[in-house]
Amino acid sequence: MSAFFDVAHYDGQSAVKRKVEVLVVGQYFYLAENERRSGPFAFADVEYVTKQGEADVYGLNGRDGWRLTLSGPVPSELTALLPAPRNYGGWVDRLGLGKAAFAFTLTSAVAIAVALFSPQWLAPLIPDSVDDRLGDALVGDFGGRFCHTPAGDAALNKLVASLDDAPQDLRVEVANIDMLNAVALPGGNVILFDGLLKQARSPDEVAGVLAHEIGHVREKHVMQALLRQMGLAVVLGGVDGNKGAVVNNMLAMSYSRSAEAEADAHSMKVLGNANISPIGTASFFDRLSALDGSAGVAKGNAGITGYLSSHPLSASRKDAFEKSIVKGKNYTPALTPSEWTELKTMCAQDRKAKSGLGFDFN
Template sequence: MPTFFDAWHFDGKSAVRRKVEVQTVGNQFYLAELERRHGPFAFADLEYAGEQGDASVYKLGGNDGWRLGLVGNVPTELVPHLPAKKTYGGWIDRLGIGPASAVFAIVSAAVVAVVLFSPQWLAPLIPASVETKIGDALIGDFGGRFCSTPKGKAALAKLTNALDADPRDLQVEVANIDMINAVALPGRKVILFNGLVSQAKSPDEVAGVLAHEIGHVREKHVMQGMLRQMGLAVVLGGFDGNGGSTLNGLLSTTYTRESEREADDHSLKALKSASVSPIATADFFRRLSAMDGSAQMREGKERAMASYTSSHPLSDERRKLFENSVIKGKAYRPILSSDEWTELKTMCAQDRKVKSGWGFDFE
């Protein structure tokens, strides 16, 4: 025996909302409108389309504009014929929001873990030729900012050769940028900024920093960092606002601090092999610690929090590391002569062709 229900309907052909009566006949139904009747339609072809006001809305497969709205509580006798409501879709509705959230959290943690740790074994698999092409594409000649004079380049080469067992694949440059920093970049490239060289008190200070950056190259930190950042950008792309950016930064800096410590260890070993005293590098970090305030920080929570949120170990911690590595009674020697140091330190000032200015931003 047929049953009847009031509803509203869009036929998919016009924008007219029609008041209709639903007439059910077994697994089919008709829509009656005044003296017209539409159908039959199969309940099996209906799909749940969501809520609109106080109505449960259904669409008809194969007809994009077709809609049927049942206002209020769906009649009990009609429920078995209608498709189930889908609040979140697919497997989430089948599991429930609680279990689905747990599954999502576990999968997300696993993906982030893969992104964080896979670069350590993936980076060494990247061919040197590919890394070189990446470096050349990203850096080129650094916008014409690489300084070059014959004696200055010779002093830089002597410095590099003393700090690395086989420096033939390294490209070490001084960039005419007034910034106290140095960076290791793809393609086994190391760039010392002229601000660092000109402010250094001795070539031994520059040696400690250069050996640190070479450590990043030799430990494959550069490609690991690139792969990790690319992976985090993809994985965390779904986070909106500052949340994803903050999380991305915290995850990446955790790795960066580890890399910095490994590079410091490499620097100490290189200085020891070259018979260069680490005290000069310790003095360099002493001056930096006065600038960044780490020398004045109290022990305990304040210092721990600063170290946790910094992308590098605190300058004062690094000062202690190099200071404590001095071997008493060891016969250290300067890595460059006085004349060689002067040529390196004034190379950018002597190079009349080099461009000046920033052009590139590094942290």
């Protein structure tokens, strides 16, 4: 039996601070105050609570408010029986602060790497059926904003068929929204905005932009971006009832620089295969790159920032398309003048198509 003096004790039943002696008997101890003694208490039930200055505070399992405050030199036999003090937390104290900090840094780096790069290898693993269902659920008829006329649809179908070997896997639509934009969405959905058609100077410009968006679909960039921005919960768990918010988020979805480069490369390749001159796309990017990052946009180009927000542009992209031009090659226009007119005016002709930027889906 040994005694330890200068111990403060609260019994949990009153706010009285008591000065007691600790009497150790094997795996148990008693607390003695004058002629009063309480216990026995099992060391196995003692829990480390906190540190107050130079003192360590212990509690007792199942006894709320019970506290034992030890300060000063502690006998070795008592130290061996008490739980070890905790400075930062269980696993940090077990590892040590230096090792714990290294482990945390390593774990953080791995987590960041997973967030950045896992979509690239996860996207191809998502079944096409999931991609299609997600696209159907999110896009639908785009709130009745898709434009259709027999001649306009025929021109659009001709353009898509010239740019892709499996056009049946794609659903390309024109939306009656006056914004210079084009987006690729899940399920092979590609949407050209009417503002893009209005401001395009030739069908070759539209062909280059459309091929770029199809490139995002074929390279699985759409699912990668969706996984990166919205997470697996939306992809695998379905979307909630607020489709408008989800679609708006997806319209703002951006791709990485490498994905944009791959989509550009896809566009240049299919334009060459279709014998469509890339000079139109180079001209398109030239006009947009002049506005890249600018705060003020002329009124006539008010919708152009929509494209800039999700498609980072630069003069280098214009240069790349210009370099892909084969000198002396006899290119064919993407559409005939009459087909181009029908496509460009399709939304103006379709009186049934709703207009506007809202996505108030039910």
